[in-house]
Amino acid sequence: MKIAFLKVNKLGDYVGWFDSHCHPEIENLEEELLLAKEKNVLGLVAVGTTAQKSKDTLDYVRAIRRQDADIHAFASIGIHPHDAFASGQKGVASLEALLKADSEGLIVGVGECGLDYYYEHSPRDDQIEVFKAQIDLARRFDKTLVIHTRDAWEDTFEVLDSVVLPERVIFHCFVGTENEAKAANDYGIYMSFSGIVTFKNSDSLRHAAAAAKTELILVETDSPYLSPVPLRGKQNNFANVAITGEYLSNYLDVPVERFQEITWENTKRAFALS
Numbered sequence: 001m002k003i004a005f006l007k008v009n010k011l012g013d014y015v016g017w018f019d020s021h022c023h024p025e026i027e028n029l030e031e032e033l034l035l036a037k038e039k040n041v042l043g044l045v046a047v048g049t050t051a052q053k054s055k056d057t058l059d060y061v062r063a064i065r066r067q068d069a070d071i072h073a074f075a076s077i078g079i080h081p082h083d084a085f086a087s088g089q090k091g092v093a094s095l096e097a098l099l100k101a102d103s104e105g106l107i108v109g110v111g112e113c114g115l116d117y118y119y120e121h122s123p124r125d126d127q128i129e130v131f132k133a134q135i136d137l138a139r140r141f142d143k144t145l146v147i148h149t150r151d152a153w154e155d156t157f158e159v160l161d162s163v164v165l166p167e168r169v170i171f172h173c174f175v176g177t178e179n180e181a182k183a184a185n186d187y188g189i190y191m192s193f194s195g196i197v198t199f200k201n202s203d204s205l206r207h208a209a210a211a212a213k214t215e216l217i218l219v220e221t222d223s224p225y226l227s228p229v230p231l232r233g234k235q236n237n238f239a240n241v242a243i244t245g246e247y248l249s250n251y252l253d254v255p256v257e258r259f260q261e262i263t264w265e266n267t268k269r270a271f272a273l274s
Contacts, residue, residue: 018043035239049080051094076109111146195228
């Protein structure tokens with residue numbers, strides 16, 4: 001069946017799914033774009049986790065923009081907490097250089113950055129230091145702060161309370177409880193829900209989604225990780241944000257097309273897209 005797409009010039013005129021966080025690769029570009037168009041996924045933010053991967057992410061976004069003008073592609077650059085020790089302030093300086101050189105306006109976010117005490121691949125002090133440095137970077141360049149936090153909610157909120165935050169902040173791959181969702185509501189922090197919300201044992205996360213303010217809800221894949229049910233265990237791609245979006249819309253009892261529109265507009269606002 002031939003799918004009809006609205007051909008317009010302005011980002012705001014599209015209503016489709018918008019993957020607010022993914023880690024795609026150029027090698028899979030053609031296949032992923034085809035799948036995305038089939039599922040009405042028309043926007044994505046590709047995310048870097050080291051200085052080098054951030055450069056690669058920019059190349060990916062350029063490749064999408066060359067190949068398909070219907071897909072609205074942007075980038076967020078960052079140092080993941082796993083790499084905080086190895087990257088250090090030198091890595092943050094590399095991110096700043098990328099921001100200064102971004103004459104194309106590809107970069108809309110700083111991160112993912114934050115704290116991960118589950119794996120703790122970097123010492124906690126290093127994680128906090130590099131996290132704070134990226135918060136400052138996002139604020140100075142007026143970019144959206146994209147936060148990764150796992151088993152570190154108390155320290156995450158302590159860091160946020162200790163600094164001057166940028167205008168826009170996102171908890172990517174939100175896995176908090178109702179309590180963390182309510183705290184995010186109070187801060188005005190966006191919460192991005194991944195395929196985890198579809199998992200059988202994710203009742204507490206679904207309750208958190210129900211507690212989140214509608215205007216703060218985003219959807220993402222975090223691809224190639226975290227494929228939603230019924231694709232769990234397979235490699236994920238950004239087209240599958242449609243599955244997560246449809247699941248969450250049903251759980252929240254919001255019509256699918258309306259939920260598309262809500263999350264599209266929320267993502268635009270979260271990243272100050274025009």
